[in-house]
Amino acid sequence: MILHHLRVLPLLVRMYVRSQMEYRGAFWLDRLAQILSYGSVFATISILLSRFQTLGGWSWPELALLYSFQLLAYSLGAAMSFTQLRDLEEQVRLGSYDTLLVKPFSPWAYLIFSGLNIGYAGHVILAVPLMVWAVLSVDFAWSVPSALFLIAALLSATLLTAALITMIGATALIWVRSNHLFSIFFGFWELMRYPLNI
Template identity: 35%
Template sequence: MKLFFVFFKYHIKERMEYRSAFIVGVCAQTLAYAANYLVVWMLMQKFGAINGWSWPEVAFLYSIGLFVYAIGASFTFVQMQSLEEMVRDGTFDIILIKPRNPFYYFVTSTFNNGYIAHLLLSGTILVWSLSQLKIEWNLLKVIYFCLNIASGSLVIAGLLTIIGSLTFRVIRLQFLFRLFNRLREFISYPISIYSLFIQILLVFIIPLAFVNFVPSSFILAKEFQYDGNITYILSPFIGPILFYIAYLFWMSNLNRYQGAGG
């Protein structure tokens, strides 16, 4: 962790050298996601509710998804996406000569603090939605909420790590990152509105439902058709398990890496 904070300090210093560009970037991302919120709000004004979910509940769901994505992606999205070019050019070899675990060094040395816009916007809307919802909070729900924020972040990081690890075999796979972003759009709304196939995909195959829908359903006391109690209990553990599997998969593929042109 000491190494991470050293990198983090230098990343901040680097961004502050171009302060105007950093501020413009934050504002641009904030406006882009604010527009997404506006689209959801307009839909809710048109239909009133989506499968029993009101606007504050959907805002709560969407905000958790964006907040969790920002945490997980700040360590993995740009890193795994840039891995393709690093492997192709041979610059990834620099990582391998460092006296640290290559995965840990890679994700911490290229930490992306540009996701601050996502955190600020989603955090603000999350607080607003909580003020509008009459949630009966207790110690269990508070702990459950915090654990699922961490677990959801690891789900995002794990899925991106799995995609990135394939670079050592395939090299060119930018389309998978685009596919991931398309799939992530499904959890902007309650997944119960989709067909059975999409629901099974998001719960059992690519577990994006555990990023926000499952914990939101528990906290908001919504019905969940897939053996809800067991799913709720498993939710805080899905992220750590998936991320550990992703890490092992990344390291396994790294062992097959033979250098640029290998």
């Protein structure tokens, strides 16, 4: 039974990706808009730091590493959870979520993998090169253990993001209205971009 479920998951992802790529031009234009939006934030911080050298004792490569780490962890975690669980409120309110409960398949797995959000590709396309540049530019003696720690921390932050979004979305099963809680989450998410002393 579990093997059957595991074989179905890639089919759900492929079906959703094909539906999203139906309008390729619109998809890539939206990704470009995301890159420009986040890129403008990066550029603003870079311009400030080119003038003042440090911000709260942090240099541009250090802030770029922090910012790209946060953006990459969020995009990977949210791709597995945000859109799907944001829409859960409407499904519960309309009663269409009940159809998932009677399927011979995990409702959570169906919800997550049938809506795996490839729209976060713009975040990843921007965050990965910036993170690579920051890792190579930051004044730190990298070693195998520290590189493994960075990867483990990124994986942990990704799973934590997905778990928090899942918990917020799941409250729709109790209260029906839950999307207002996402604004609280994103308020804290904005704070996580910068060191506390900034």
